[in-house]
Amino acid sequence: MRLDLLTLSLALLTGCATAPRLQMQRPANTFPADGLITQRGVLTALGRQYTLNGYLASSATRGQRLVITENFGGVLADVLLLPDGSVHVMRSSRILKPKWIERYVAADLRCLFGVASGSDCPGTMLGPNHFLIERGWYKLDLQIVETKPGPPSADLFNPDPARKP
Amino acid sequence: MKIFSIITTLLLALLAHGGDPAPGLTPVADPKPILAELQQKMSSLTSVYLEFTQERQLKLFSEPLKSDGVMLIDRPGQIRWETTSPYQSILLGSQKSVAQFEFADGKWKKLKLGFPQMLKRVMDQMTLMHQGKLDALTSDFSISVSTGAVTVVTMVPKDENVRSLLAALEIQLYSDLSATREVVMREPGGDLTRIIFNREKRGVKFPEQTFDQTKPLDLAAIKAVVANAP
Numbered sequence: 001m002r003l004d005l006l007t008l009s010l011a012l013l014t015g016c017a018t019a020p021r022l023q024m025q026r027p028a029n030t031f032p033a034d035g036l037i038t039q040r041g042v043l044t045a046l047g048r049q050y051t052l053n054g055y056l057a058s059s060a061t062r063g064q065r066l067v068i069t070e071n072f073g074g075v076l077a078d079v080l081l082l083p084d085g086s087v088h089v090m091r092s093s094r095i096l097k098p099k100w101i102e103r104y105v106a107a108d109l110r111c112l113f114g115v116a117s118g119s120d121c122p123g124t125m126l127g128p129n130h131f132l133i134e135r136g137w138y139k140l141d142l143q144i145v146e147t148k149p150g151p152p153s154a155d156l157f158n159p160d161p162a163r164k165p
Numbered sequence: 166m167k168i169f170s171i172i173t174t175l176l177l178a179l180l181a182h183g184g185d186p187a188p189g190l191t192p193v194a195d196p197k198p199i200l201a202e203l204q205q206k207m208s209s210l211t212s213v214y215l216e217f218t219q220e221r222q223l224k225l226f227s228e229p230l231k232s233d234g235v236m237l238i239d240r241p242g243q244i245r246w247e248t249t250s251p252y253q254s255i256l257l258g259s260q261k262s263v264a265q266f267e268f269a270d271g272k273w274k275k276l277k278l279g280f281p282q283m284l285k286r287v288m289d290q291m292t293l294m295h296q297g298k299l300d301a302l303t304s305d306f307s308i309s310v311s312t313g314a315v316t317v318v319t320m321v322p323k324d325e326n327v328r329s330l331l332a333a334l335e336i337q338l339y340s341d342l343s344a345t346r347e348v349v350m351r352e353p354g355g356d357l358t359r360i361i362f363n364r365e366k367r368g369v370k371f372p373e374q375t376f377d378q379t380k381p382l383d384l385a386a387i388k389a390v391v392a393n394a395p
Contacts, residue, residue, distance in 0.1 A: 067223060072358070
């Protein structure tokens, strides 16, 4: 397990020098601007695969909050993206370090659920609810498994929970 | 990932069904007799089929995040943990190896697992538990028991690092210890995972390929056998 973690770490740390890839063409308004979107993902890094669950609270005006867990519910990452573009890592783990969350999880979140796909969205749309992001050193195969429209709680989008918005 | 190991171990050990401890429970001064009785009941078990609902309660979200599935255990040391909704995934373990399958685009795909050693360790612990060797738990947990309308076994990790992930694990059983109703895994920040067992069938002779790590039998076929089992 230590070796796996090490190799995964090396892959994540060294993977930024990758050739540009085909950018994903995702139609606008694929997902509700306000709602809770549940995802199931398979992350492939260095030939090994890891399953992840994602719970995304999305607000058209307040931003996006994504919680990633492993199979049995343990939180691996919790990240908040505000409309001004700032990224706030609310929670990290041994598996997903703050720097990786800030750099890669946030980028994938923007790519898949941002207002527009943007220019940093290397991958393919495999189906209306199925996406593949390929950054060369990792692949994320992501399916949307449940969508619940409706405005999320404003508290979710407060980067400093100790202070009321 | 250690939390995964602990959770799975305890699920298997205690054949959980899950909720908050019911009110009116009285702490037991000496939990050993109850744990011994539980161990005795577990040791006679050859196989079990369980249907569950898993509720992940994060303080962030107003509603719990739910998933459904089944857990199958058979001697010697075979386990199948299958999530059926909102996504489909199968985790299989034996004394020798582990495997995971994900369902996508109409077919099952076998994964090249990361952290296989960790999963193997889970399987080893599982085997111990399935043999009723609860003493393996006391080295890792402080165990207390409360009784009343139900029996609640509360387990607090002794290891500080584990406790930073898992504050306590509560197993709620019927008062006669015949089956577990619910398991709650409490985290330090107040989040929790609750696994509620809706249906249990013991002593089932599972069909071949139920635990096959190359091409596991479809769950519908297993359910048909379970439905017709005595």
